[in-house]
Amino acid sequence: MGGRSVRLLTVTAVLALLLTGCSGDGDGDGGERSGGGIRLRFQSLAWQKESVDANKELVREWNERNPGIRVDYVQGSWDSVHDQLLTSFEGGEAPDVIHDAADDLADFAYGGRLADLRGLLSERLTSDIPAHSWRTATFGEGVYGVPFLQEPRVLIANRKIVESSGVRIPTPARPWSWEEFRAVAKELTAAMGKGKYAVAWPLREPVSVTLNLGLSAGGRLFHRGGDGKVSIRFTEGDAVVPETIHDQVNFDRTASPSTLGAGGSDALPGFFGGKYAMVPLGFSYRQQIAQQAPEGFEWMVLPAPAGAGGPVQGVSPQTLSIAADSPHRKEAARFIDFLLSPRNMVRLAKGDWMLPTGVRALADPSLREEKDGWATGAALAGELRSAPAQSVRGYPEWKDKVATPAYQEYYSGAIDRAELEKRLVKDGNLVLSRYQR
Template sequence: MTPAPAPTPLSRFPRPARTAAAVAAALALLLTGCTAAAPDGSDGRIRLRFQSLAWQKESVDANKELVREWNASHPDIRVEYVQGSWDSVHDQLLTSFEGGEAPDVIHDASDDLADFAHGGHLADLRGLLSERLTSDIPRRSWETVTFGEGVYGVPFLQEPRVLIAEKGIIESSGVRVPTPEHPWSWEEFREVAKVLTAAMGKGRYAVAWPLREPVSATLNLGLSAGGRLFHRGGDGKVTIRFTEGDAVVPGTIHDQVNTDRTASPSTLGAGGSDALPGLFGGKYAMVPLGFSYRQQVVSQAPEGFEWMVLPAPAGPGGAVQGVSPQTLSIARDSPYKKEAAAFIDFLLRPANTVRLAKGDWMLPTGEKALADPSLRVAEHGWAIGTALARGLEPAPAQSVRGYPEWKDKVATPAYQEYYSGAIDREELEKRLVKDGNLVLARYQR
């Protein structure tokens, strides 16, 4: 990462693939004001545009405050805050890159960078970032933003999946309360769900699985059971194999919904936020969600609702999960890459990263920020999350060429039908493997 004549260790990671982009309507999504940095002719100042995808009020406020602090201490390098959206960022960025009007500093997620990195739209950050920053973030996080021999983003925020549970139901049931060191196994989770459902009464369920987008949740949780699904051969090509490890998580969900009747079938097509009212109303005891959903629980839960954060179930590998961290990148066409890198370095000073993490209710990737005492308190489950951070690994499919098409056309409908009981495991495996490998083959000729 720092200047050196030989490749840095980060350059030896496997080469993630370029993602497919659907951009037919992208011109309509281009945000106004995202022009590249240029000196102001009247005062000679350098002006950088920072496009943020922060959306929660606390997060937006934290980002804007840090921009103001930078501007106050760097009068010759002015940063303008530009609001982006997670819903449209890929197509919007692609259009702005093609039009030569990309923001200088770009907030995104690691699983969205491959197309832009291989397309030559992002700057290689090796040699631009400080040793303080590069050494503080673990290698496993840098792996998520390394494409070929280049590093095209700084991974800075991440979140594990956890169980958000009604405290009273869990504690009164007599079941063992899991910890990050001793989580429930997937088998134990299934048995616990039976106990809770029986105690809760008719029309109530131990679990609500909000799986409108089932693929990343299934694959990332599956790492703990030894599932990887995607396997790279000696020739660099990736094929899909469905092993017993890959069957554990989908099998658990399927059986809870269709056999045990301990998970609600009505939430399978819902988003995470849609399941929270049922949790608050006592219809569900637990909802598997991303760590950041705690903010919605705090802001939306009725007065007197007591809740707790529990680690997600795990397999023999322990509390391991796949993640795609949030990232900060620099546009290749920015004429002020060093200044943009300095701004990123400022944003990601440990104390500032803690502010960003709190604003998004997520976890820092940087080890110094993650060690901050304020992120290790019991309140709102922060300590559970920081304990789980050591088991976060790059998402299994992040480097797979053709993954977006496989996910949208093959995996999403297959998992949805399996979880609802419309198809059996044999048909699920057939679709994921046979149909999936046909898709991947088109990208690896």
């Protein structure tokens, strides 16, 4: 069977799963007004001013149109959302509508804390979001979140340094290979002079960066067997990205060692000052750069390097879920349908400087302009896939206790590849085994 036929069958299967028993009462515009005096709590993790303003404005619009189903906006935080939700679930005080990320849902979904959305969502919404996005929020037989915002990892580059060097400028259709990226970094570093680097890798949180970029090189790390259990195996595909970063820092001297423990924002002053030519960052960092760049500083958005699999990347979209204990699931689903109408999804995407998952929203001309790199991001949207660890129970513990310190030590040169592999696999499988008995 041809690849196109397989994809069509997959899309059909996923949509059938979502629409099983669908009530179809969401219409993307608030639906009928209810006189029941229902009150819903919507916990949002928006934090940038534009995003917070967009979310609050949409809640206000909903409340004006639906006086019988009032939504209260509750501000949450990305820094503490997992523990905060765990506490609220245990105490029976979880918000009705929950904003989170797909890679944080597995334990809550398998633990019965989130409502299975099959039968609750409108056909308009389920058909507008592609099957590969729905898979990021599918755990076992159920769907536990609506993926609505996503971002590729890109290279934010100093236009003057890169273009004046004479290196080939990568495009979404023809990105740099990992080998070419390493060679380009050597050229740029040599041209920039002493004390400057082609690349700054801000890797305070190294795990998702490494795994998601590694997908293009064939890396998966997590493998599900016929019994449904997941085990960790480290292959040559899994080694491409970490070896590139390790070698750039420790052998080529083309990447700054001082940024390894930094966050993305921490690397920006050096970038603006010409110390670094390129910084791999999430697409949404463009907002900070646009607001903070010195007058006259020219920057550009380039696709991240890719392996033999092309520019495919793992991604963990932002999601909207419904608490399993919510007594108003249908009303909560209607509110989600309103928030994620094509027009509103564009507003949320622009507020967060991210990309919508919805096909109709992504086609909006304002999200395909060359200015600020929107067109580059939109061109990469079709290559985003479910992150390798998306549905793995125990991933948060493995990430915090095993993978983060292992990658950090490897990138700094404190351990070699053999020790990295040993920790990720041996110690990692011990952690996962506790969740799969």
